[in-house]
Amino acid sequence: MRNVQIIIEYDGSAYCGWQRQINGISIQQKLEEALESIVGEKTTVIGAGRTDAGVHALRQSANFFTKVQIPAEKFPFALNSALPQDIRVVCAIERNGDFHSRFRAKRKTYLYRIYNRRVASPFYLNRAYHYAAEINLAAMQQGSKSLMGVHDFTAMSAAGSQTKSFEREIYDLTVQKTGDVIDMEVTGNGFLYNMVRILAGTLFYCGIGKITPEDIPSILKKKDRTLAGPTLPAEGLYLKEIFY
Amino acid sequence: MRNVQIIIEYDGSAYCGWQRQINGISIQQKLEEALESIVGEKTTVIGAGRTDAGVHALRQSANFFTKVQIPAEKFPFALNSALPQDIRVVCAIERNGDFHSRFRAKRKTYLYRIYNRRVASPFYLNRAYHYAAEINLAAMQQGSKSLMGVHDFTAMSAAGSQTKSFEREIYDLTVQKTGDVIDMEVTGNGFLYNMVRILAGTLFYCGIGKITPEDIPSILKKKDRTLAGPTLPAEGLYLKEIFY
Numbered sequence: 001m002r003n004v005q006i007i008i009e010y011d012g013s014a015y016c017g018w019q020r021q022i023n024g025i026s027i028q029q030k031l032e033e034a035l036e037s038i039v040g041e042k043t044t045v046i047g048a049g050r051t052d053a054g055v056h057a058l059r060q061s062a063n064f065f066t067k068v069q070i071p072a073e074k075f076p077f078a079l080n081s082a083l084p085q086d087i088r089v090v091c092a093i094e095r096n097g098d099f100h101s102r103f104r105a106k107r108k109t110y111l112y113r114i115y116n117r118r119v120a121s122p123f124y125l126n127r128a129y130h131y132a133a134e135i136n137l138a139a140m141q142q143g144s145k146s147l148m149g150v151h152d153f154t155a156m157s158a159a160g161s162q163t164k165s166f167e168r169e170i171y172d173l174t175v176q177k178t179g180d181v182i183d184m185e186v187t188g189n190g191f192l193y194n195m196v197r198i199l200a201g202t203l204f205y206c207g208i209g210k211i212t213p214e215d216i217p218s219i220l221k222k223k224d225r226t227l228a229g230p231t232l233p234a235e236g237l238y239l240k241e242i243f244y
Numbered sequence: 245m246r247n248v249q250i251i252i253e254y255d256g257s258a259y260c261g262w263q264r265q266i267n268g269i270s271i272q273q274k275l276e277e278a279l280e281s282i283v284g285e286k287t288t289v290i291g292a293g294r295t296d297a298g299v300h301a302l303r304q305s306a307n308f309f310t311k312v313q314i315p316a317e318k319f320p321f322a323l324n325s326a327l328p329q330d331i332r333v334v335c336a337i338e339r340n341g342d343f344h345s346r347f348r349a350k351r352k353t354y355l356y357r358i359y360n361r362r363v364a365s366p367f368y369l370n371r372a373y374h375y376a377a378e379i380n381l382a383a384m385q386q387g388s389k390s391l392m393g394v395h396d397f398t399a400m401s402a403a404g405s406q407t408k409s410f411e412r413e414i415y416d417l418t419v420q421k422t423g424d425v426i427d428m429e430v431t432g433n434g435f436l437y438n439m440v441r442i443l444a445g446t447l448f449y450c451g452i453g454k455i456t457p458e459d460i461p462s463i464l465k466k467k468d469r470t471l472a473g474p475t476l477p478a479e480g481l482y483l484k485e486i487f488y
Contacts, residue, residue: 011366056367076363086366119320122255122330123300127367 001065003095004072008060011086013126018051027087034082039068048101048242049108054234061242063101107171107243109187112200113236117180128181129236135182135207140175142213143206147173147199154223156199157192166192175203194231201229245309247339248316252304255330257370262295271331278326283312292345292486293352298478305486307345351415351487353431356444357480361424373480379426379451384419386457387450391417391443398467400443401436410436419447438475445473
């Protein structure tokens, strides 16, 4: 069996998320349907990041096994012909049999985007979290420093997360503003459920003065979800890159 | 009567253009309906640039006359509450009675955007012209130089343009690439019908080697539309700014 990795870009606005669900159309379903129309049989597409409803991807990574002898570089065009325009396969790469897009992922980068202007923009509709009032960028940047490194992120994960350990390492976390857009970019060895949206919400709360950057170490230490910032909306979140 | 100028941002994908039409919903109609719901009577909204179907605006300018004593700065919020989310009034300014958004415009800036990657992007769907093969940016930049200044643009206007003179002045024309996006930005004292899309098409033809940058002066001189490049699709065009 061949093992083919694909890199996928999608606008998640119209979907119930990456993973197949009974109620709603998922990215995975659309990809598996497109793949079946090409290879002629049901084929599971394994995704690296199981993005939620409304979450976007700039470079989602996935893989599938197939017996069909189509050269890897032909897959993007063939799949794109069968996919809706809001999901695009950017490239395909032949991998060894033991490659697994999720289990082999060493690092992931997510982007959280806030559109910060009094009036929302038609061009960021469903693609950023709109916030009308002023945001203190320096406070967000200050807060981000305390989140870098190895921490127990219980305080910044959704209640009921099923995981052995709440410890994760954040390698890099930047906050920058370009025009009216504030981008928070975070790279880590893994993320708990809703963790990026809660990290973003906590830095956002620093930016609007609801907490101070100095509060963050004690929020982490107390492991109390209610002390951290809100889970910001899915529409601002982008899975940006998977590293192996 | 008060004279109120408004600055409007819109994604034109869903509309038949700026101007009211019998078949199709226009930006003007949506604005006039929103305005009527606030001031209580039918009020004409005069737009500076009559953008075509599918064309976007970053800062369209318009004005209307009203007797209603709502402070100018209250109009954006009031209008936005009544408008669809793909049309936003960014600000409103009190003007003298003789201000006319179209007739008083001295300069206009348009942006034409090409998305240049083998695979189209979900995030530029309806918001850029997608071209998959290579484009020679230097050739486009070279070609742009011959378009600057005062010229008869007959060769670069749609057949049947109704105008006294085909002479226009281009003050500035830049071509630059950021990531996969090529932006052509042009500022002039006015533009003939379809002129920006044909200018963009002519520079695009320089970029893909269908004409050379050196051909442009003679294309202008011969006043023959068939020698210039194609009218690129509406979806890549943005009205960027109106200057008074």
